[in-house]
Amino acid sequence: MELFICSLLQFLKLQWKSRGFPPGPTLFPIIGSIWWINFRADHGSLKKLAKTFGNICTLWLGHRPMVVLYGFQAVKDGLTINSEDVSGRLQTYVFNRMANGKGILVSNGLIGKHQRCFGIGTLRKLGMGNKRVERGIQTEASYLVEFFRDQDGRAVDHSFPTVHAVSNVICAVVFGHRFSLEDATFRQLIEAYNCIVAFGNSYLYYMCEIFPWAAEHLLGPAQKASFSCDFVHSFIKQEIKSHSERCIMDEPEDFIDCYLDQIEKTKNILNSTFDEDNMVQSVFDLFLGGSESTATTLRWALLHMVAYPDIQEKVQKELDAVLSPSHLICYEDRKKLPYTNAVIHEIMRFSSIILITIPREAVKDTTVIFGHELKGTIIMANIDSTLFDPEYWETPHQFNPAPFLDKNGNFVTQEAFLAFSAGHRMCLGEVLAKMELFIIFCSLLQTFKFTAPEGVKEVNTDFIFGSTMKPHPYKLCAVLR
Template sequence: MVALSTALLVLALTLLAVQYLKLQWSRGRFPPGPTPLPLIGNMWTLRFELRHDKLMQLAKTYGNIFTVWLGHTPLIMLNGCQTVRDGLISHSEELSGRPATAAFEEVSKGKGVVFSTGHNWKQQRRFGLMTMRNLGLGKKSLEGRIQEEAQTLIEFYASIKGKPTDPSPSIVHSVANVISAVVFGHRFSSEDKEFHQLVEASDFLVTFLGTMWARIFDIAPWLMRHLPGPQQDMFKYNTFLETFVKMEIKRHQENGIPEEPQDMIDFYLTKISKVSDDPTSAYDEENMIRLVTDFFGAGTETTTTTLRWALLHMVTQPAMQENVQKELDAVLGESQIIQYEDRKRLPYTNAVIHEVQRYSNIISTGVFRQVVKETSLQGFRLQKGTMVLPNLSSCLFDPHYWETPHQFNPGHFLDKEGNFVTNEAFLPFSAGHRVCLGEQLARVELFIFFTSLLRAFTFRLPEGVKEVNMEPIFGATLQPHRYKICANAR
């Protein structure tokens, strides 16, 4: 028995040694980086999280293009504005793929637009852009929906008359109803239990995919399927989302598709019927389900989280809040309906919104890319199939582009005369072929919701609360800790 145990131990150590040597040999084909260990690569050093701050620290040692290993899989990191822009914009086509990681595949099965790649992705993206335009993106119709939801949010805060409240549930409800109108064709009541389950499921999946549990699942999916942990909730919530969307599709089919489609499901069902004889078509029910969940999840989580950060900055910096309100009062008055076009007359307010997106960037490192065609990037050869990850936060904190990168400073977006100015390092929505499909919608929502709330209320911390936790909760998005505020009518 002792001899058998010894033999097994020697065998295990030998296999680990061989694996270690293979990793060291493989490293020579990739940009430099920390030494990987067998089985776990660099994930132990990174604590199984791809945190933007840790990655920026590694860039100081290994340069703006370096390699970290997720188990046995190399991941090329892009750091700093110039490098990220070079990868995402100058080499946009070559880096347009999406790797089939275990977690991505479990959630999407390679369908939809966020986690798909190749021909399927191109067709779903083209359809998504066309549908958003047809449903009013950039037009008064969709902007009117946002204004209505902003008014509903104002009415809610008015009803609680300055009592301390967690702003998250009310913001989620209003923002989710904007994208619900786009994909489902209707809004939900705040009392609808199924709607709350929908938001909860979507929020969990968006968050989970950026956690260490997703990275562990990527390394050993066969094992994690049989162990307890949050990955089991991933299976449950993903099934719920698919079932919910299938029910919505069934309702649309039973009601019949109108001559003028009213939402994304209408448009998709119409598209399927038109291309049924096209063998190259990637339009089917599985893609429709995933496209709808992609739009709902991304369209709810990103805007909601940014607005939560925006209010948090306003209550912790009351002088800045007052300056925004003074500009709103001077330019808009009390009765005028706020429109996205008004941002051009509100440079300070627009700068504050942009600074929230920069300083409290919610996406952190973006989403994994994959090289679809061998290319060269700043002297390094990137082989087809290699995973790449742009550290978007490294652009938003790049000291070469921002005067005070680690301070909340709206002056980053204002010139000496107080006019709003842009900055090429401002990439919260990513860039290139994989830029966020909902960027324009998010911009309109952020502006109208934020200005509507600040014109109607002054937000304060509850009595006795002197400070709040400004450190983000790490996940696929960087969320603020839950907090309470008081909305006092102006």
């Protein structure tokens, strides 16, 4: 009886606590209301949640409120009105285990502000968005073209060579060198990142946040993800050691050089946030952000060209009409290739690889979103829902580049295209990602026609749910044009 009374009192206390928050499922002691989406924030469950409780609703992660934003207007307003007020990162068991409040991606306060500002400034200094990085992308595109050429039209799974090409772009910026396709350590590095990404947004991720002791003692995948983080950190520390021994401070060549220089410059400044721990985590964050998402989008891009041969043909006709066969693709060419640019943006929209943003947190005591007072609340924006919002897209569930073209065939942007998020925490690598997608995609389609292997009658364009929405493993044939 006492247990029943205690449980009832706790239940009533939680109902009282939920007053003033947007509506949501009934919450229970310990598990909160995350049970309602079966511990899995996927397409169907979030759509059902919005349909039942509205585009702004509340889930409870244990005893912590999490406001979920669904649809373009809710996501845009929620992330851009009082943007700085909702720019905090949630400090949870998993995030602390991964980053311990360091680096760029999940840090807060002065650390977050200093590391992000330094990261953006240094990437610009090192050429992000200009000719220096463009030449690196062109080099990696040529290696990927050679990979497909060597297959001589045979069916091949191109996932690792594509990850390799994209990752080497950020490797050159961060480490100052690229890795060969046969490098065993690099392959281990990619596998470690894949393990970390696969763990995120899974049932086990939510279970670890609610029951941290389970992650420490019972859950094998959680421990494997933890070991993968440790491996990546060790790899980065070894790179830093090599840079320190090389000692090039006057003319820094890459991000690590610049960071070592910054540590030296700020060593006598009280409460400086520039130290080796923040450097290791910043490199970890840049590599993760600069490889996984763009490589996955390129895999979707080629899959859609196989699935929609008519669109592939139109892209190639435009490339042939505008560029000579020997022309080295550059980012500036996008202005002369509106249809191709539209197709690339439609790939990013239709096969959105990020379902939800990394959770943000209201950093002020009170933040008002749509009339609701939110105190220290988690904000989870469903980015995917903005890209399929029927109020802003005529055919949201069809692959259709037309919304990115005006009546004269010129490329136009769409306000509901929030593939890189919005507000203070939007993706800092947007320009780099768009450059890579355009240059590599055009280089490949200029050279090859992509088809399904012989005997494959239907192309599977369903996604595998995870931190990034990946296509199912597939093979294709690259036939020289």
